Amino acid sequence: MNLVVDLGQSGARIKIGDQITALNIPKTAAFTVLETLERIFKEVPSQDFETVYLSLTGLYGIVTEEQAIGELCNKFFNAKHVAVLDDGIAAFVGALGEQSGVVLTIGGGVVAISSHAGKFGHADGKGSIFGDLGGGFWVGQTAMRRAIATLDGRDNATDLVEILQAELKAHEELVIKNGADAATLCINAAKTVIVGAEAGVKSAIEILTTGADYLGKTVHGVWQKVSTADAGTPTVCIMGGPSRNQTYVDLIKRSINSHLECNFTTAKSDHLVGAPLTAQLYPAGVDPLFKWWHA
Numbered sequence: 001m002n003l004v005v006d007l008g009q010s011g012a013r014i015k016i017g018d019q020i021t022a023l024n025i026p027k028t029a030a031f032t033v034l035e036t037l038e039r040i041f042k043e044v045p046s047q048d049f050e051t052v053y054l055s056l057t058g059l060y061g062i063v064t065e066e067q068a069i070g071e072l073c074n075k076f077f078n079a080k081h082v083a084v085l086d087d088g089i090a091a092f093v094g095a096l097g098e099q100s101g102v103v104l105t106i107g108g109g110v111v112a113i114s115s116h117a118g119k120f121g122h123a124d125g126k127g128s129i130f131g132d133l134g135g136g137f138w139v140g141q142t143a144m145r146r147a148i149a150t151l152d153g154r155d156n157a158t159d160l161v162e163i164l165q166a167e168l169k170a171h172e173e174l175v176i177k178n179g180a181d182a183a184t185l186c187i188n189a190a191k192t193v194i195v196g197a198e199a200g201v202k203s204a205i206e207i208l209t210t211g212a213d214y215l216g217k218t219v220h221g222v223w224q225k226v227s228t229a230d231a232g233t234p235t236v237c238i239m240g241g242p243s244r245n246q247t248y249v250d251l252i253k254r255s256i257n258s259h260l261e262c263n264f265t266t267a268k269s270d271h272l273v274g275a276p277l278t279a280q281l282y283p284a285g286v287d288p289l290f291k292w293w294h295a
Contacts (some may be wrong), residue, residue, distance in 0.1 A: 001016060001017055001047075001049060001050075002049055002050060002051045002052065002053065002276065003015070003016055003044065003049040003051075003052045003053070003077060003079075004016075004052075004053045004054075004055075004272050004275050004276060005037070005040060005052070005053070005054050005055065005056075006055045006087065006090070006270075006271040006272050006275070007025075007026075007027050007033070007036060007037070007040070007054070007055065007056045007057055007058070007087070008026065008027065008057050008087065008107050008108065009026050009027055009028070009057055009107055009108030009109050009136075009137070009183075009187065010026050010107060010108050010136070010184075010187055010241065011023060011024055011025065011026050012025045012026065012036075012040050013271075013272060014040070014043075014044060015272045016044075020272065023040060023043055025039050025040050025043070026108070026184070027056075027057050027058045028180035028183060028184065029179070029180050029183065030179070030180040032058075033056055033058045033059065033065070033069075034065060034068055034069060034072065036058075037054070037056075037069065037072060038072060041072070041073075041076040041077070044076070044077075047077065048077055048078040048079075049073075049077040049078075049079050050079065050080055050081065051079065051080070051081040051082070051083070051276075051279075052073040052077060052079045052081075052082045052083070053082075053083045053085070053275040053276045053279060054069065054073075054082065054083065054084050054085060054275065055085050055086075055087045055090035055091075055271040055272070055274065055275040056084065056085065056086065056087055057087045057107075057109060057111075057125075058127075059086045059087075059125075060086075060125055060126060060127065061086055061088065061111075061122040061125050061288065061289060062086075062288040062289075063084050063085070063086060063288055063289065063290065063291040064288075065084075066082070066084045066291040066292070066293045067293060069082060069084050069293065070082040070084070070293025070294075070295075071293075073293075074295055079295070080294065080295045081292065081293070081294055081295070082292070082293040082294075083275065083276070083278070083279040083290065083292055084290070084291050084292075084293065085275050085278055085279075085289065085290045086111070086122070086125070086289045086290065087105070087111065087271055088103070088105060088111035088112070088113040088122060088125055088289065089113055089120065089274075089278055089286060089289040089290055090271040090274040090275040090278055091103050091105040091111070091113065091239055091267075091270065091271050091274055092113040092115060092120075092274065093274040093277050093278040093281065094267065094268065094269045094270045094271055094272070094273045094274020094275075094277065095237045095239055095267035095268055095269070095270070095274070096115075096235060096237055096265075096267075096268070097268065097277070097281075098115075098281060099115075099235050100115060100116040100117070100226075100231065100232070100234055100235065101114070101115065101116075101223075101234040101235035101236055101237065101262070102114045102219050102222055102223050102234055102235075102236045102237070102262075103236075103237045103238075103239060103267075104215060104218065104219050104236070104237070104238050104239070104252075105239045105240045106134065106135050106136065106215070106238070106239070106240035106241070106242045106243055107135065107136055107240045107241055107242070108132075108135060108136045108137045108183075108187040109124075109125065109127070109128065109131075109132035109135045109136075109137060110124045110125065110131070110132045110133065110134055110135035110138075110215065110218065111123075111124055111125035112124055112125075112218045112219055112221075112222040113222065113289075114222040114223045114225055114226045114227075114234070115226060116226040116227060116228065116231050116234070117226070117228065117231075119226045120226065120286055120289060121222045121223070121224075121225030121226045122222065122225075122289065123218050123221050123222035123225070124218050128141070128183065133211070133214035133215070133218070134210075134211035134212065134213075134214040134215040134218070134252075135211075135242070136186075136187045136190040136191075136241065136242055137183060137186050137187050137190070138211060138214075139189075139190040139193050139194070139207060139208065139211055139242070140167075140185070140186035140187055140188065140189030140190035140191075140192075140193060141186040141189075142207050142210075142211075143160050143164060143189055143190075143192075143193045143203070143204065143207055144164065144167060144168075144171065144185070144186060144189050146160050146203065146207075147160040147161045147164045147167075147168060148168070148171070151168070157203040159196075159201045159202055159203050159204070160193075160196075160201070160203045160204065163192055163193075163195075163196040163201055163204070164189060164192055164193075166192075167185060167188065167189040167192060170185055171185060190242065193207060193208070194208065194242060194245045194247065194248055195245075197247050197248070198245065198247045208247065208248050208251055209251055211248075211251075212248065212251035212252045212254070212255045213255050215252050215255060215256075216252060216254075216255025216256045216257075216258060216259050216260075217255075217259060219236060219256045219259070219260065219262075220256070220259035220260045223260060223262075233261055233262060233263055234260070234262050234263070235262065235263050235264075235265050236256060236260075236262045236263070236264050236265070237264070237265050237266065237267050238252060238253070238264070239267050239270065278290055279292075
């Protein structure tokens with residue numbers, strides 16, 4: 001039996017056989033990827049796994065610690081083979097398999113992966129300071145900044161103040177207002193903003209429209225990294241928590257269409273299927289997005 005782990009900014013999921021378990025252990029700035037994996041592994045019942053497949057946020061498109069991660073899997077599970085994947089490529093293969101196109105994954109952050117003729121492209125996934133534009137953290141942070149500025153008399157987004165009452169109270173209670181808890185608060189606030197946009201809250205709609213514009217440019221940019229003159233029309237899939245909201249999805253699709261002629265589709269599956277499938281389709285790895293460790 002094998003183990004599959006999907007680590008994101010809002011939590012983690014593990015799959016053993018057909019059983020999937022969600023864990024409230026996100027990748028935050030407080031812990032490295034390796035430290036976060038160790039926390040996750042301590043929650044897995046003690047047993048041996050021949051192969052461990054890891055779909056990981058926080059790698060920024062480049063796998064560099066496969067040795068240390070592999071040794072950690074060997075220590076906990078006596079694993080002989082470990083596939084270390086940037087979560088973007090796991091999402092792509094899970095969603096589209098070997099098709100040409102782009103998979104845009106929106107969670108707390110953002111990552112876009114393109115593929116054509118055996119070549120892969122990567123965009124965003126830069127983290128909340130330098131990127132992740134249009135993702136959950138960005139949406140929530142943008143709204144919270146405007147709401148707080150309104151309370152300070154520096155803005156006039158009273159509609160955001162009204163819908164973000166619980167989040168603003170939580171912000172007041174934060175002892176450290178620029179740490180991991182603050183980042184989690186921003187990601188949680190995004191859910192309120194998206195619901196507000198659906199209800200017609202003007203400032204929330206403005207934020208999602210701007211976020212969608214960023215995401216449309218991200219999809220266009222990552223497709224240009226692999227596109228050729230005879231590439232044809234790409235297939236585009238939008239995944240992740242915020243993509244379950246039709247209002248945001250419609251705005252994102254409209255933005256993508258303004259930059260790129262494409263066909264939209266729904267994902268065949270997700271990271272938990274995509275990670276082992278990537279290992280099967282690309283047994284030599286996909287440098288720098290996916291690397292193996294072997295005991």
